[in-house]
Amino acid sequence: MVAIVDYGVGNLFSLRSSFGAIGEEAVVTADPETIRGADRIILPGVGAFADAAAKLRDSGLDRVVTEEARNGKPLLGICLGMQMLFEKSFEYGVHQGLGLLKGEIRPIGEVIPEDLKIPQMGWNALIVKRPSKLLESVREGDCVYFVHSYSARNCEDSLLAVTEYGAELTACVGKGNVMGCQFHPEKSGKVGLGILKSFCACPGGV
């Protein structure tokens, strides 16, 4: 069973439905025991980093997610949920993340040409940098759906895939049992469902 952590941020309907579509049981939950009892954890998130991080902390679920991840349970962060896996974010100030992965979250505006729009919104191709179980179904040129203004940097030790948007931006990360997608797999058609399926199939990690 997959626990989708509900800490009051964003719309989890599609995410839950996407697990239904690949035949995996998923529950949207804020209950620590349900999360502890799950086989895998999804940390979702949209909106501003500071706001989401505060909500996750206030719910007390940050400790549950961190403990479970440190105990080896597969964890997949999605979009802002992925960004929160890192040490810190520079979105309007400096904010602490969960620190499960090395690296930091910075504005994409620092690295992309000025004429490109921010956020990056739309479908862009995944460029795989390191083979992984998580992305084993992804073929060259496969596109996924992005909506983001910030991206992970200095995260070489977990980098699995990037996307090209005037510069190479971190698209997918994973180290051991801690994984993350900057894009929305639940909104990325068959390619995205394939990635969620791989997440559910990988025994211990990437």
Added chain:
Amino acid sequence: MITKRIIPCLDVRDGRVVKGVNFEKLGDVASPVELAKYYSDHGADELVFYDITASAEGRALFTDILTETARTVFIPLTVGGGINTTADFDRVLKCGADKVSVNSGAIRNPKLVGEAARLYGDQCVVLSVDVKRVDGVFRVFAKGGRENTGKEAIEWIRRCVGDGAGEVVVNSIDTDGVKQGFDLEMLEKVCEAVKVPVIASGGAGGIDDFITLFETLPGVDAGLAASIFHFGEVRITDLKQAMAARGIPARL
């Protein structure tokens, strides 16, 4: 490179898909859930559901359809029509919409875009504008294109983007339903005015119109159309192949 999006728009009334020609004549086409799944399987990058229902019963039917679609279709869904309050945002987001498009609601309540952007994020708020030339000036029209608000369109769009609209759908009433191509002049002005994604709507008659759109205006991010897709005049997979052959980034 990020790809140019192709977006079929489904006008829904009382649970069925319809398409207006110059917003007047309406003809029933198909089931929204079936059509959404078909498009998703055949290369659509995103779907827009536009609720043109007037009654409360029709509205409940619409949210049922939306829920059913979001359960089976895994590409971004934008919902518009009858969005007047943040409670309306809430209602459709809970049924699985990813983005919410506001049109007349933003004209009636100038605070709506800002409030919704604060609550749900800029990326969730799509400004949809029906624009028509009146004495050589681009004017914003309300109520499905029937009422001239007197607002100058470019200024209105700039203001709403300033308030937090994360994307703009520009629907040219002058070219809508005419099938002679998108309104390049109008779209160019909008692209110059804002830095958020711009979606062109109104006027697509065939594949060449999309090619012309993206080649002439690199600032346009997506093309939206309804009847040419619904009636099978253009297949999205063919359109994508033609775009790619011309070097326009497309998701194949």
